Amino acid sequence: METKNTLLSVENLKKYFYTGKGVLHAVDDVSFDINKGETLGLVGESGCGKSTVGRALIRLHEPTSGNVTLEGQNILDYKTKTDMRKMRQEMQIVFQDPYSSLNSRMNTFDLIADPLVVNKLAKTNKEKEEKVYRMMETVGLESRLAGSFPHELDGGRRQRIGIARALILEPKFIVMDEPVSALDVSIQAQILNLMDDLQKEFSLTYLFISHDLSVVRHISDRIAVMYLGKIVEIADYIDIFEKPKHPYTKALLSAIPIPKYGLERKRIFLEGDVPSPIDPKPGCRFAGRCSECMDICKTETPELKDEGKGHQVACHLYK
Numbered sequence: 110m111e112t113k114n115t116l117l118s119v120e121n122l123k124k125y126f127y128t129g130k131g132v133l134h135a136v137d138d139v140s141f142d143i144n145k146g147e148t149l150g151l152v153g154e155s156g157c158g159k160s161t162v163g164r165a166l167i168r169l170h171e172p173t174s175g176n177v178t179l180e181g182q183n184i185l186d187y188k189t190k191t192d193m194r195k196m197r198q199e200m201q202i203v204f205q206d207p208y209s210s211l212n213s214r215m216n217t218f219d220l221i222a223d224p225l226v227v228n229k230l231a232k233t234n235k236e237k238e239e240k241v242y243r244m245m246e247t248v249g250l251e252s253r254l255a256g257s258f259p260h261e262l263d264g265g266r267r268q269r270i271g272i273a274r275a276l277i278l279e280p281k282f283i284v285m286d287e288p289v290s291a292l293d294v295s296i297q298a299q300i301l302n303l304m305d306d307l308q309k310e311f312s313l314t315y316l317f318i319s320h321d322l323s324v325v326r327h328i329s330d331r332i333a334v335m336y337l338g339k340i341v342e343i344a345d346y347i348d349i350f351e352k353p354k355h356p357y358t359k360a361l362l363s364a365i366p367i368p369k370y371g372l373e374r375k376r377i378f379l380e381g382d383v384p385s386p387i388d389p390k391p392g393c394r395f396a397g398r399c400s401e402c403m404d405i406c407k408t409e410t411p412e413l414k415d416e417g418k419g420h421q422v423a424c425h426l427y428k
C-alpha cells in the first residue's frame with residue numbers, strides 16, 4: 110500500500126525472456142513498496158528471478174510490463190536522454206562480483222570518477238578530485254590506493270569501489286545484488302556494517318538481494334521471499350523469522366544454521382524438482398514440492414494477500 114513514506118512502488122512487474130524453448134517467466138507479476146530509508150531484503154533460491162527484479166527496476170532489463178514509480182514518477186515513462194540520466198543518478202546498483210563489473214584497466218581514482226564524468230557532474234578537475242577523495246574516505250578506502258588497479262586489491266576493497274561508484278551520484282535508491290556473497294566471511298561483516306552506516310548518513314533506501322537468509326536478516330527491515338518469478342511472502346524481518354506463513358519460507362528457514370530459527374526446527378527437505386520457468390502451468394508454482402498441497406493449489410494461482418500488519422502471503426492455506 111503506497112503511503113507518503115513510500116519511495117519506490119512496484120506494481121505488477123513482469124519480465125519475460127523469449128527463448129527458443131518458449132517464454133521464460135523470470136519475473137511474473139510482482140508488486141511491492143519500499144519506504145524511504147528502508148531496506149527490503151529479497152531472498153530465494155538461485156534462478157528464482159531476484160537479479161531480474163533488481164535489474165528490471167532500474168531498467169537495466171527493460172520490463173515486459175508493469176509500473177515502477179520513484180517518488181510518484183513512473184520511471185517506465187522516461188524516454189528522453191535527460192530523463193534517463195536523471196533516473197540513472199537516482200537509482201544505482203552494486204553487483205556481486207566487483208571484479209568482473211570493474212574495468213580492469215582503470216585505477217581506483219578513475220573508476221570512482223567515471224560516473225561523474227559520464228554524467229557531467231564535475232565542472233572542474235579540482236571539483237572531481239575533491240569529490241573522489243571525499244568518497245574514498247567515506248567508503249573507507251585509503252587515499253594511497255587511488256592509483257591501484259582492481260587486481261591489486263582484495264575483494265573487500267574492490268567492493269568498496271563498487272559502492273563508491275554507486276554513491277558518488279548521490280542516489281536515493283540502491284539495488285544491492287548479492288553485494289557480499291563473493292567475499293570472505295570476515296570481510297562480509299565489514300561491508301554490511303559500511304552499507305548500514307552509509308544508509309543512515311545519506312538516508313539511502315536499499316533493495317538487498319541475497320540467496321542467504323542469514324545475511325539478509327542482519328540488514329533488512331522487511332523481507333520478501335521469491336519462488337520461481339513470484340513473491341510468495343513479505344513481512345517484517347522478525348515476522349519472517351518468527352512467524353513464517355508460507356510453506357516455502359518455512360523450508361528455507363529450516364535449512365539455515367541459526368539455532369533459534371533453523372536447527373531447533375525440524376529440517377524440511379524439499380521434495381520434487383524446481384519446475385521450469387518456461388511457459389509455467391497455472392496453479393501455485395510451489396505445489397509440486399509442497400507438503401501441504403491441496404487440490405486448489407494445482408489449478409489456481411494464489412494471490413499475495415495481507416494477513417494483518419502488512420504480513421502478506423500468497424498461499425491457499427490462508428483464506
Ligand SMILES: Nc1ncnc2c1ncn2[C@@H]1O[C@H](COP(=O)(O)OP(=O)(O)OP(=O)(O)O)[C@@H](O)[C@H]1O
Pocket residue numbers: 126128133135153154155156157158159160161162320386
Ligand atoms: N538475459 C537473459 N536471457 C534469458 N534468460 C534469462 C536472462 N537473465 C536471466 N534469465 C533467466 O531468468 C531466470 C531468473 O534469473 P535471475 O538471474 O534473475 O535469478 P536469481 O534469483 O538472481 O539467481 P541467482 O541466485 O543465481 O543469482 C533464470 O531462469 C535465468 O536463467
Ligand SMILES: [Mg+2]
Pocket residue numbers: 159160161
Ligand atoms: Mg542473481
